[in-house]
Amino acid sequence: MHPYLLHSGHLLLPTFGVLAALGLMAALSLSLRTAALVGLNSDSLWNAGLFTLLSAFALSRILLIATNLHNFLAYPILLLTVPSLTSTGILLTLLATLLYLRIRNLPLLDTLDAWSPPASLIWAFLALGHFSEGSDAGLPTTLSWGLRIPPSHTRLHAVALYAAIIAAILTLLLLRQLKHRRQPGETVALALASAGTLQFLLTFFRQPYPYTTSTLYTALDPIQWISLGMIVVAVVLVLLPGKLVTHAV
Known part of the structure; x- marks a missing residue:
């Protein structure tokens, strides 16, 4: 793990912050290309x-x-x-x-479509940031690629690395879909459904959410609730007539 790119006295340069900044700039740059694809x-x-x-x-x-x-x-x-x-x-x-x-x-749907690949790219960079600082801990595993986070010697699932790889692949798929979309809203619906499903599945490799005072949290992990919400919104975007949503903004 490399939580700091630079550590000199009181000067600290966190790796997560650097990767987050790079991800934001990369996403903004990518949006210039996706804007052209949707005609914005x-x-x-x-x-x-x-x-x-x-x-x-x-x-x-x-x-x-x-x-x-x-x-x-x-x-x-x-x-x-x-x-x-x-x-x-x-x-x-x-x-x-x-x-x-x-x-x-x-236009709302065109804008969301154009933002979908950049958003997935930000997810990839943030996941790399979590991986570098050793956060987003996974459950114990016997797999050879499991990570050991000092001082523990137990191998853990590299959930953050899984997420980074998944997000990078999803970015490429969304870019490809955006080039061939048939109507506004298709790309963002695919992004929400895919990201929601993948995040839901990743929770089975993560350590459980520590705060379970709410009955909602005892039923499902908070990330799982958010993931289900993303999937529901994706379904609504697919079923709701595009013109109604387009003219909402």
Whole structure:
């Protein structure tokens, strides 16, 4: 495991942060190509993607500060370095993005189709980041490619590496499908259904979610609930007439 690319005194350069930044830039660059495939202006899609990323960052930090105001006043820099993207932050980012697309008159399904391969590419980079820092631990395994995370000598499934490989393959498949899509919404539906199914299956190799106070969590892992939600949305996109959704934004 290599959690830091650079560690010199108080100077730390986390590998996860570097890979996340590279993934975001690669995704934005890829969106220039996918925009052309769906007939959108590449600059408009780039700006929309940048708005979404900045919104996610800003809204997550605002929520973090609002819910930890006392700690922020005492240790502002330390608190802002804490990962803070929550389900509430994602929901607010989604709403802000939908409003932005409406203001800019960008068609919803075409935009989501164009964003599908870049989103999968970001997933691949983030998974590599988790693999590099030794997070996203898997269940014990006797397979030869199992990872040993010090100080333990037990081999664990390399779930993060599995996810990175899967996401990279999915990115290529989505790009191919995008070139041959027959109607708006097909690519994002495929992306949601595929990613949801794969994430659901990956949970069988992950260590269980540690917080089980909610009855929902005892029935299924939170990631499994999210995965099922992604699959349901994909089904809705396939069954719902495309024109209705297209004109919703």
